[in-house]
Amino acid sequence: MVSTAYKYTQKECDRATFTLFTGLCKGCGLCMEKCPVKCLEWSNDLGVYGTPTIIPKDVESCTGCGICQLVCPDCAIVIEKIKK
Amino acid sequence: MALAPNMPKAWRAETKPHKFCPGCGHGLILKALGECIDELGIQDRIVFGCDIGCSLLSWDFFNADAIQTHHGRTTPVLTGVKRARPDRICIAYMGDGGGYAIGSQHLVNAASRNEKVTVLLANNCNYGMTGGQMAPTTLPGMKTETSPYGRDVEATGNPTQGPEMVSAITPEGAYVARGTTANLRQLKKMIKKALETQLNGTGFSFVEALSACPTNWRTNAKDTWNFVEKEMTQYFKVGELKVPGEKEGK
Numbered sequence: 001m002v003s004t005a006y007k008y009t010q011k012e013c014d015r016a017t018f019t020l021f022t023g024l025c026k027g028c029g030l031c032m033e034k035c036p037v038k039c040l041e042w043s044n045d046l047g048v049y050g051t052p053t054i055i056p057k058d059v060e061s062c063t064g065c066g067i068c069q070l071v072c073p074d075c076a077i078v079i080e081k082i083k084k
Numbered sequence: 085m086a087l088a089p090n091m092p093k094a095w096r097a098e099t100k101p102h103k104f105c106p107g108c109g110h111g112l113i114l115k116a117l118g119e120c121i122d123e124l125g126i127q128d129r130i131v132f133g134c135d136i137g138c139s140l141l142s143w144d145f146f147n148a149d150a151i152q153t154h155h156g157r158t159t160p161v162l163t164g165v166k167r168a169r170p171d172r173i174c175i176a177y178m179g180d181g182g183g184y185a186i187g188s189q190h191l192v193n194a195a196s197r198n199e200k201v202t203v204l205l206a207n208n209c210n211y212g213m214t215g216g217q218m219a220p221t222t223l224p225g226m227k228t229e230t231s232p233y234g235r236d237v238e239a240t241g242n243p244t245q246g247p248e249m250v251s252a253i254t255p256e257g258a259y260v261a262r263g264t265t266a267n268l269r270q271l272k273k274m275i276k277k278a279l280e281t282q283l284n285g286t287g288f289s290f291v292e293a294l295s296a297c298p299t300n301w302r303t304n305a306k307d308t309w310n311f312v313e314k315e316m317t318q319y320f321k322v323g324e325l326k327v328p329g330e331k332e333g334k
Contacts, residue, residue, distance in 0.1 A: 030309070
């Protein structure tokens with residue numbers, strides 16, 4: 001298992017819990033472009049290279065599809081769907 | 085609750101964040117490879133070979149034995165490993181510079197001998213590590229450091245189509261495909277089939293992955309995806325070119 005602990009920020013959205021590991025995110029922005037509902041924006045938290053990281057704009061729009069997690073080259077995003 | 089990132093188990097977590105540039109396609113290809121290794125459960129049998137260029141930054145990427153060689157020689161070195169230890173799963177990882185330019189003879193000869201190794205090649209249309217010079221895969225008219233007016237196909241020829249070349253010279257039993265980092269699920273299936281081809285011992289397996297180089301293309305995220313999805317796929321057709329047990333041309 002992963003023994004290294006990375007810094008992270010979390011945002012509870014309506015349909016999913018969005019976790020971003022700022023200790024892994026390099027701020028490439030690939031996830032922002034791939035998001036089908038364009039719900040990601042630049043965040044004030046800085047990533048591992050001192051670049052802005054990302055965060056969902058609001059709690060409603062994220063559908064929890066997990067495409068951002070799929071296209072992240074650094075595995076910096078974890079989406080956990082909230083079961084209803 | 086201590087949260088862990090959703091990395092493939094085969095990745096070596098201590099070396100992450102990895103050394104590739106932000107937005108680099110290598111991370112995506114190696115993520116797909118890591119997930120395939122996890123699913124097949126072959127991590128303890130892997131011999132991972134990386135080539136010179138940006139791809140060598142993956143030398144400590146996996147919790148597996150790794151070897152780094154120069155200029156496309158990863159293929160013959162791993163061929164030797166495979167011949168000496170047939171129980172090992174040998175994965176040669178290289179870029180288009182190492183595989184198609186300076187090391188193409190190794191790729192061609194290993195393919196025509198139908199060696200039982202897997203070659204995974206990242207095609208990003210330039211030489212990334214040395215600063216974005218023109219590579220054999222640079223698209224016609226594409227501007228690079230050494231083709232500032234765009235690639236002139238009259239003087240430098242057309243871009244190399246690796247999988248087409250390899251599928252033409254490999255005998256039956258080989259697996260040849262071209263995937264793209266813009267379609268990771270498909271790429272993962274291709275890599276998995278390539279590894280299964282090696283596990284079954286039917287022949288050479290080769291997967292080219294269209295990859296992004298935002299640093300040297302000087303593109304933002306939007307243009308990066310646009311280039312990988314639209315411009316590269318116009319010339320480099322994505323799909324399987326040769327599948328063991330199937331007729332050619334599918």
